[in-house]
Amino acid sequence: MSAAFDSLPLAPAPFERGPNAARWPNRMAALGPAFGTALAAEPLPDPHWVARNDALAAELGWPADWHDGSALAVLSGNATWPGMSPFASVYSGHQFGVWAGQLGDGRALLLGEIESAAGPMEIQLKGSGLTPYSRMGDGRAVLRSSIREYLCSEAMHGLGIPSTRALALTGSQLPVRRERWETAAVVTRMAPSFLRFGHFEHFAHTARDLASLQRLVDFSLANYFPDCLGAAQPAAAMLSEVARRTAELIAQWQAVGFCHGVMNTDNMSLLGLTIDYGPFGFLDGFDPGHVCNHSDHQGRYAYARQPGVAWWNLQALATALLPQLGADEDAASEAALEAIEPYRSALSAALSARMRAKFGLATEQPDDATLIDDLLRLMAAERTDYTILFRHLSGFSTAPDHAQQPVRDLFIDRPAFDAWAGRYAERLRTEQSDDAERAVRMNSANPKFVLRNHLAQSAIEAAEAGDFDEIGRLMKVLARPYDEQATAPAAYAAFPPPGADQIEVSCSS
Structure with missing residues (x-):
């Protein structure tokens, strides 16, 4: 083992036995020193469990008692299991549309990889202390932000949206300064890869190391996009696949x-995963201009702008890959644009399909977009609750002169809704839609439960007072967001309480 890890003790792992024993390869670290730094985590004083994802551990094939013994120390950064070689990767990127130069894993460490039923999974600690890429930061994460990431990673997985996963959350009384003094925490998260658009930007722009860029492209093709290797331009084929996955992800968001x-x-995943849960949020009242990040003063990342921002980011990735697309600059630029162009059509198709599913439309007809947009405009005018409206819409009846409660009660302008409802009922009748069958389909597309900010905040406040049970209760419900779950607390699916819109979430969250 490298001298970089001498400060951390080795701990026996509870699953280092039998045919599924972990070996912890670290392919990213094996690429060489240009790609990051091998170093140990900064130990977390007197750590304790805040939450454990036993269901995810079971998916990895770990025993039920995996969390006994050394797991707390390892997943807090206080020890390593045999074979682990912690590594912080370097990358660069554009932040809020401005080139920020070198960034990197400023508070994260990749411990290594473990085999799972879904293939190799990277295991990473977030909040494990200073690295060479911490810049002016302290390398720590606070309990508040860590709870939000832990819950939302699994909430997105429950919704069927590609995401990094959360395996565990540990805490400590170590004080950390953000807007106020808080306590430290470490999230253990996992993904097939944590590669970001910024990894490629780093070697193309900051390091200007085309040999390492080539190596990273070859690594990505071999490990994550092997079907692209037979293309005339493998890098362009990979870029097209990244564009397609990004389009599907944004449509789901x-x-x-x-x-x-x-x-x-x-913060954009090469594999089309939702990554880096900071100032996220789910819509309460429908507002296309909603900005969930208190630090986003220009509204760059407003809800309605996300599809355009993803396109902008794909162009940045394409620019970084130009050296891989040919020596002729004009031809390379044309190939890059051609490679990402499928994003537009893929996004349109994916979003249209998902919105038709939300409305229970089994077929596609020319006026569907107008019908959908007209309801969204009514919702935007009144800030109608997004999740509740669509969940209630599954109870819509095509029977003539039906009053359409409780959907109708969500609107102040009842005549405007009634006019729309008449058109919607007629549209459903054109495909002989069966109300009961459609309701089942719609409920599988429209979640009853999402991680609203006030629900996360309640779990945070309880945890800060020493009660971690609310995290577990929320996790259990969010794992099955489309089910009715009659035993779930009614508040989890209710309208947000007064003052919920005043909860501020920033980049330090």
Whole structure:
């Protein structure tokens, strides 16, 4: 083991036995020193468990008692399991549309990879202390932001949206200064890869290291996009696949009303995963201009702007990959634009399909977009609750002269809704839609439960007072967001309480 890890003790892992014993390869670190720094985590004083995702551990094939013994120390950054070689990667990126230069894993460490039923998964600590890429930061994460990431990672997975996952959350009384003094925490998160658009931007622009850029492209193709290797231009084929995955991801975000809040290029996953949960939020009242990030003073990452920002970010990635697309600059630029152009059509198709599913439309007809947009305009005018409206819409009846409660009660302008409802009922009748069958389909597309800010805040406040049970209760419900769950607390699916819109979430969250 490298001398970089001498300060951390080795701990026996509870699953280092049998045919599924972990080996912890670290392919990212194996790329070489240009790609980051091998170093140990900064130990977290007197750590304690805040939350554990036993269901995810079971998916990894770990035993039920995986969290006994050394797991708390390892997942707090106080020890390593045999074979682990912690590594902080370097990347660059555009932040709020401005080139920020070198960034990197300023408070994260990749411990290594473990085999799972879904293939190799990277295990990473977030909040594990200073790295060479911390810049002016302290390398720590606070309990508040860590709870939000832990919950939302799994909430997105429950919604069927590609995301990094959360395996565990540990805490400590170590004081950390943000807007106020808070306590430290470490999230253990996992993904097939944490590669970001910014990794490629780093070697193309900051380091100007085309040999390392080539190596990273070859690595990505071999490990994550092997189907692109046979293309005439493998890098262009990979770029097209990234554009397609990004389009599908953004369509899913828009359909459930999810706002990422900080779509910088360094927060965009090469694999089309939702990554880096900071100032995120789910829409309460429908507002296309909603900005969930208190630090986003220009509204760059407003809900309705997310599709355009993703396109901007894809152009930044395409620019970074120009050296891989040919020596002729004009030809390379043309190839890059051609490679990402499918994003537009893929996004349009994916979002249209998801919105038709939300409205229970089994077929596609020319006026569907107008019908959908007209209801969204009514909702925007009155800030109608996005999640509740669509969940209630599943109870819509095509019977003539039906009053359409409780959907109608969500609107102040009842005549405007009634006029729309008449058109919607007629549209459903054209495809002989069965109300009961449609309701089942719509409920599978329209969640009853999402991680609203006030629900996360309640769990945070309880945890800060020493009660971690609310985290577990929320996790259990958010794992099945489309189910009725009659035993779930009614407040989880209710309108947000007064003052919920005053909860501020910033980049320090």
